[in-house]
Each structure stands twice: as C-alpha cells, then as structure tokens.
Amino acid sequence: MLMELDGTGPLYRQVYRCVRRAILNGTLQPGARLPATRAVAGDIGVSRNTVLLAFEQLTVEGYVTATTGSGTYVADTLPDATIAVGGSHNGARAGSAADTQVGADDLSTEPAELRVSAAARRLEDLAPRAERLSWALGSRAPICDFRYGTPAFDEVPMETWSRLVGRRMRAASLARLTYSPPGGVPELRSALSAYLRRSRGVRCDPDQVFVTRGTQQAVNLVADVLLDPADRVAIEEPHYFGFELPLSARGTELVRIPTDESGLMVEALESVDPVRLICVTPSHQFPSGSLMPLSRRLELLSAADRMNAAILEDDYDSEFRYDGRPVECLQGLDRTSRVIYAGSASKLMFPSMRIGWLVAPPQLKDAFTRAIAVADTGSATIEQLAFADFVAGGHLERHLRRTRVKNAERRDALLGAVERYFGPRARVSGAEAGVHVIVWLEGVAGAYAPAIRTACRARGVAVYPIGAYFDKRPDTAGFLLGYASPRTDEIDEGIRVFAEEAAQAGS
C-alpha cells in the first residue's frame, strides 16, 4: 500500500487523513482489509504507535472495524457515504487491500452549482447599487468622512452602556440565558412603550411593541405579515433603499410616489391603483429631509383608509429636530389602526447595537409574534435588558438632549461652511432635522457627481452622490452628507475641499 502523507499537522492525523481519503474516494472499497499496522509503519517510516492511533481514530469514527486477531476492515456503511466521490461503496468488495494504491488525491472541493432563488437573483441584478448592501467602514478611513449613518463616536455614552450591560450580564439567571419571548423582553417592551408615548406621541401598549434588530428587520417582518406576491407597495421617490431592496428582492411591484417639500404627494398616490402598503418617512423624508405637515398627514391617512392600505411609518431620526419641537408621529393620528410604526437605536445610539422597535396595530399583534418567532426567535436578551434600563432610567433622553446640542453644532458648522465656500453655487435641503443634509450643486449636471466624489476622495474627503437614492438620476448634482460623526474643524476643511473640486467639475 503506497501512502503519501500531506505533511500537515501531527503524523497520526496525516495517516488518518490518507486512509480516510482512500476510503471515501473508493480506492479502498467496503470490506477491504487494511494492511497490518506494522507494515504501514515500515512503509512510511513512522512508529507503529502513530499508525495505531490513526486506525483507532478511524475505528471510533466508523470508517473501519477492527476484529481482534483478524485485522482491520473498511466498514460496510460509512459515516460520510453521502459525500463520497469517485467510487461506489456499494460495489463488489475489493480483493486484497495490500495492492490498493492510496493516493494523495483528495475529495473534490469544487463548489456545487446550487441554484439560488429568484430573490437572490433579483438582488444580484441590483448589484450596481450593491454598495448599499454594506455600510461598514472601509479599511482606509478618509480624513473627513461625510458618511451617513456613522454616529459621533465621542458622544456614545460608553460608560453608562457598558455598566448597564455588565450589570445585566453578571446578574443573568438561567431563565435569561435561554430563549426569551420572540417579541422582546417585557422590560424593554414596557420601557419603549412609555418612551414612545411621551416623546413621539405613539399610541401603544407594551404588547404592541416588538423588539427588532433594527428598521431593516421591521421592513422584512411587515412584508412577511402583510404582503402576498401580487401586492403592490408604494414607496417615496427619492427613496430609502432599506425599503426598496428587500421588497424588490421579493418580487414586489413598487409604485414610486413623488415627494415635494411636504413629503409624499398624496394626490399622486390616489392616482395609482390601490396598493397594499405605503412606506413613508413623514418626520424627515429620506433622503430629501422634508417634513410632512399635519394637513398632509391627515390626507395620507384618509387616502390609506379609502384604499384599505397599511402604512409603514419609518421614524428613524426625528428625535433630532433643531428648529421647533419634534412633530407628533403619524401613528398617533391614526384612527383606524393601519399604521405600523418603526424606530431604531441606530441614530439615537449607534447602528451596531442592532436594536429597533416596531409598534403593531392591535389586530396584527399575533401575526407579528409568529412572524418574529420564525424569522429569528427574537433579539439578544442581555442587550435588550440593558437597553430597557437605559430607556427606563432616563439615560436615553439625557443622551438625546446632549447629542441634539452637539448635532446642532455640527449642522451649523456644515451650513456655515457651505455658505462660506460655495455661496450661491449650492443649495442645502433637509437641515431642520436628523443627521444629514443634501447639498445640491447649482448648475452642475448630475453626471458630474461621481467624478467629484472621486476627486474629493483623492484629497481625503468622502462625499456621497445622491443619485443612488433616486430611481432616475436627478439632473442636478446632489450629495448626501452625514454630519453626526466628523468634528466641526473637519467639517469646515471637508467642505472647503468639496467646494474646490465641485468648482473644477462645473467649469
């Protein structure tokens, strides 16, 4: 028997792998007798103990059977029979194993051609927009990054958060280490329900509040609960890709409804055939930043009543309103229980927390409970408990008060810098709330936006063209700039560079 060891790891593992491979690729057939351990040891120049160890392992795993006095045989039924390649384990028994060559050729590692679903293929087709599929930071951070969605690192209340997580972790009982209810731990559902009632005007009881892993999961859960294949969904244009991508992947027909300075244009909604679901960001339209006034909110609710459509209200950053008080949410005005409210800790704390919430209308509570149970059986318990302490202990609201001031400073720095370096060459929209604005470059064609981004990037400044958020690229170049993360001096420098590069592009 010719054995070629692969030279990797302990000798007995090499012998083990070599024989196992020969069995799986059919070189050693079921019932074949393995050569005596002493002979193998002599052949390959290892100690007999090494070979004994390897054979022992093969016996324990069921590849071979050893009978005292009569030798070691390849088992009739192999543990990995289903993955064997290159030979049949059902074929006739081989004669002597002594002349069977055990080669170094391995099991095939060619990946199988697995057919992917229509949803996976649709997502692949959306690949030009694939940068939206990951917002993780790249390895080479720019000097000034206007990336949307990155929190102000210095403002994150790390001390308090780690203390609360640590306390819950240390006190964890057996009950806390097993699965928690799919809708979320009762402590967090209560704390969120009280917070949402007092700060956002949401009308809810704790059992309507479902803890999610962020708005993204809420969108998928809403689709699971409400949508059948033929149903159509209205989304705003420009839009949040967190709505567009998962719904498009499901094959859902999207109806794009234009927005103006008051958000979604309800009259346009009424001119299309009925839709099952309307996805909106009324408190800070994403990405344009417009605020839907009360009159438009009431019109939207009436239109939804007429169509018998549900509404998904994404209230992702309205806590940060700088001019005037935060506006009461749509859900609080809803008299027919058709609004599903979604919020998230991503903007309030930091995105990697992956904690969000969905407030379901009472008649859909059970459906959402079942949908979460089969989606992921619920979110991480200890973090939920710590967040419950954070919210109930008033830390969230204290943190938001502080952060609102800091965000306002950064926003003012950005607006001042745009005024200083661009003057009338730029127009800013969406600055009243949230943590991003859009800067429109007057007289610069949309087609120039990618080149401006590249030129800025070469100088260490990251700016983000708005085209990705539109179904059709706008005629004017626009950039979505997040300002929660950079320092005010970085903002000033970043906008200076941006203005210089934009001037080049236009000329």
Ligand SMILES: Cc1ncc(COP(=O)(O)O)c(C=O)c1O
């Ligand atoms: C419009 C909108 N909704 C929701 C979110 C939050 O998403 P998630 O909770 O999945 O992080 C974001 C984040 O950037 C957003 O821009």
